[in-house]
Amino acid sequence: MTEPAAHPAARTSGGGYIGAPIPRREDARLLTGRGTFVDDLEMPGVAHAAMVRSPHAHARVRRIGTAAALALPGVLAVVTAADIADIQKPWPARMPSPVPGTLVRHGARHTLPPDKVRHAGEVVAAVVAESRALAEDACDLVTVDYDVLPVVASPAAALAPGAALVYEELGDNIAAHIVQRVGQPERAFAAADHTLRETFRVMRGGSHSMEGRGVVARYDQALDAFTVWDATQAPHAIRAMLAYLFDLPDHRVRVIAPPDIGGGLGPKASFYPEEALVCWLARRLRRPVKWIEDRLEHFVSAGQEREQVHTVEIAFSRDGTLLALRDVFTHDIGMYGALVAPVITACTVPGPYRIPNIHSELRAVYTNLPPTSAVRGAGRPQGVLVMERMMDRMAEALGLDAAEVRTRNLIPADAFPYPVGLWFRDGAPLTYDSGNYPELLRQALARADYAQARREQAGLRAQGRYRGIGVAICVEGVGLGPFEGAILRLDRRGRVVVTSGAPPQGQGYQTTFAQIAADAVGVRYEDVDVVTGDTDAIPYGVGSFASRVTANAGPAILEAGGVLREKILAVAAHLLEAAPADLEIVGAAVRVRGLPDRGVPLAQVAHLGNAGVAFGMIMPGGLPVGLEASAYFTPSQAGYSASAHVCILDVDPDTGEVAIVRYVVGHDCGNVINPLIVEGQILGGVAHGLSNALYEEAFYDEEGQNLARSFLDYPLPSAREMPRVEMFHLTTPSPINPLGVKGAGEAGTLPVPAAVAGAVEDALRPLGVRVTRLPLNPARISDLIHGA
Amino acid sequence: MTEARDIALTVNGQPRRARVEVRTTLVDLLRDTFRLTGTHVGCEHGVCGACTVLVDGEAVRGCLLLAVQAEGRRVETVEGLAPDPAHLNALQAEFVRHHGVQCGFCTGGILMSLTAALRDNPRPREPEIRDTLAGHLCRCTGYQGMVDAVLALVASGAPAPGPDAGSAP
Amino acid sequence: MKPPRFDYHDPTTLAEALALLAGHGDAARVLAGGQSLMPMLNFRLARPGHVIDVNRLDALATLSPGPDAGLRIGALVRQRTLERSTLIRERCPLIAQAMPLVGHPQIRTRGTLGGSLAHADPAAELPAVMVALGARLTVQSARGPRTVPAESFFVAALTTALGRDELLTEIALPAWPARTGSSLQEVAIRRGDFALGGVAATLTLDAEGRVAGARIVCFGVGPCPVRAADAERSLVGGAPSVSGFAAAGQLASAGVDPDADIHASAAYRKRLVGVLTTRALAESLASLGERAA
């Protein structure tokens, strides 16, 4: 889908598009209601699926009665595990441990549970009918007999002796145990002037992209092939899973992420049973089948994240120098999930500080809770919270200012590349590529008028008012590999078409990819079209997550664009009887430099380069055939963005309400392709972080039932709750890719819980309140004040 | 009574007829029958606001109104705000300039609420803008771009979104 | 999440509506603004065989001055109409103060006063407001009309004195007493959400400036609105004072016995009642000054 800009796009002072705040080309269609989301697709003859979900978190499925449902007029199929035996293979193991020599164990999951359900909301049967309402009517008529089993609804319960087992074959509920060590932490702790220890809890939460998951599948009998439209963040990964389950070669499974996806934020990067079921049903019915996740389903079945309990200790000297860190934590992985988030947590804890001795120990634990995935931030916000809360505590213990303590421990600007000593989740050593943390913090403090804010705080405190200031700074591993690719070609119309695998969910790739391609090829931004998310358009891709696309696809586009430019000039040189070196691309034509009337339209170049002069003719010797180029970029390691946040807030001690007075964000994600878009990503990230800090919380009772299953019980902040965010950028280009970019998709989120928690504890310092758990809703704050 | 009914209503100024099951919501009628898919469904319990449309000029939740209840009413949807993507109205254009849209899933409903609010009060201040937006959830933008878009619209003195299409004589 | 099947009726006269209710009572649900019923239908938490849409009963949608400077509000009057009405602002400022806190504008355009009362959510503002105002509710059925004082209308969480065949048709409010100020205070996690706890209050002074009467009604802290009678009494006869309001807050707090839920502990809600009562009284006094000015 293309939306050429109506007006010529702005360029930077250097004449390029990279770095210019170009308004997005996606916007016009979305603002006029002409976007194409998965539920909007025109799909003649489509049938509608609905899922029968287990009400129990842990139960053996004894018998499923489908006769009444099948008898309902308009119902086309009701299927259970027994019916789909041909695709009931164990799902392949997810990510291996990135840390050599550590334990990771995978329980075998199937599309439909062959024996027992492992979370409330797990699909046990699927219904297809002529309408969604009818399919839901039929779901009501499916009877399932369960033998209810004891439930483990938290890591603590799952680790208790004699706990019920989520996967019997594993013998216990431990999904992974990963220990990483730097230096000699025990010795450092023993010798240190001071040590501090605290336990922090972070609760589960969902992504709650405004659009839920959704998939439409069509089966073509003649080709024995599927076409699957999927609101996914990772179409190539979905293709791989479907091809595996259906035992088909990749080329007979085409997965297309529709041009518009209503947010992803992590969970849409995973594979789910519904994706396999919809395909199976489309093949069985020989009709397109659609399933759209509703909000209730999102609450009980889409990936969630964040629940961790950290016991953290730091050792430091009298002058406030960090000497050692010990962080031992459990991560609730639910009934299924990847280790991505907790491994990232472990690596995020040390943050921007020099810490010579580290003991990091992660236990990921299976529970009878919904599957986990990454959720915007992917383990990082928890890590930042843990470290930054301890920095606050160290400041308090030494009677130092919170910002001062941080400044004393920051990695200096001249220490890059900086090896932390741990392994990052990409399997490479955790080595910070570039950054300038002292400057970032200094500027953030200056923007927030930090010294003045502290004076005001003192004045207010004297009046009995509770103002708090929170500072949080973090380093964010971004731009993870392994790769992303791009194919660029000059099409018949003389337009450059960029094809890349990762689909956007609001990040504006159609705009940023076109900016990069225009600069790489040397054409106008207006003359570039962008295609994303179609596995038939580009054979390989990884996906949109981990703030990785610009840093992976961007360099690939840059490289392919350079090759395409050479090919264009070579063909044009032939047409113009000039040397390629004497040519330039101006507007939609190639011209001989200095001879403005000797030119040839790009369309004509394409005509020769792609089609030959005319069919049946021989191409002139030595000319490149096919004006296209593809490139795959594989970064040697992740890049590391950084942010520094300052939050100033007031706490009403009587009601526990928080009012944010100022919120300052300093951010360094290397070079920026489009500042407008990067700022938008950060603002959205801050909102998500504030939501984690103050509002949203998933509650599960001991039976594993989600007690907050509507937006009335699971509050997300609205425009009323959001403060105005003041933002600035610092730029330390990344040396690991030619664009010097890092990643920005999650950055806004990371330090927010830490900054808010720090500010609330700071506000309530006269009362001696300890903040160790989020979110800080009014009742929780008030209960803290009252020692409840 | 019965399970299906014939209804007639006006959608974006055009008279429309349909036969609907009585349990069908207005948003499903607009999306599935009239194929006006710019109005989205995000929660079906009234909180997210993605389904917001105007009925007789007032912003309402399309997921909490039955289609049969729209009989004889004037319905306006996001598709009615501009003839095509090349001719955005002033509010939409400010949304582009201030990056008020990311994934765009929440956008249609938000534009409709703002349209109704600006007809009531063409010169809202920031808290009033935030009050109107508070009936919507957006997980992408943090709302700041939208607030700035409306503030810019007010500052530009551009005429607020025109009167309710259906109320013209 | 699509509603289950039901039969739909949209009577145009009250008699017709009452006949339908008499015929289908147990299996029927009245549909007013739909802002509570429709979510329940979409979630299939309500599965009525019959939905009786009363939105065509125009006679129930009028807001008019009542006898003796009171107000008569049809059950179908939209919350948005109340919010915008100058009559309400002049004759019953407490309703005007409550309206911005009831959901969002987009909800209030459909939501009705009668629907909010009939739904009787323990955390809803309007039931408490009606109790504070001493409203009288007219309820009709094929058997005839009856009047129920607001205070005895709310029976339990989501349960009212309405019989299965009865329709709430009108809310009558007495005249706003002279020298009376009012306030509604609440804490919600997000503005527009149901409250974690709240207090609706009115404060009436006599000609000498002493407290002639007070009404304090707490919500979100019990199955129904809770009148803080002890607190009300403690104020009468004294001069309005910060310490008097604080003492009233303590009495109100002592008088409630809230439950904990996922959003707040019982202890929090109990404390909140004290804080909000004190604030509501202070605000009532302040609003009195504004009204006089």
Ligand SMILES: Cc1cc2nc3c(=O)[nH]c(=O)nc-3n(C[C@H](O)[C@H](O)[C@H](O)COP(=O)(O)OP(=O)(O)OC[C@H]3O[C@@H](n4cnc5c(N)ncnc54)[C@H](O)[C@@H]3O)c2cc1C
């Ligand atoms: C996002 C959102 C936020 C909200 N926030 C709040 C809030 O902060 N505070 C608050 O108080 N409310 C809130 N509400 C609820 C809202 O105020 C509803 O409008 C109200 O509770 C019900 O009114 P209704 O007219 O929509 O009734 P309906 O939904 O139509 O009906 C509700 C119930 O009352 C019955 N009923 C309705 N009218 C009558 C009648 N005349 N006679 C007999 N029975 C009748 C119905 O059968 C049904 O059982 C919110 C709703 C939403 C969707």
Ligand code: FES
């Ligand atoms: S879909 Fe209607 S408010 Fe969310």
Ligand code: FES
């Ligand atoms: S732009 Fe994605 S939800 Fe608002």
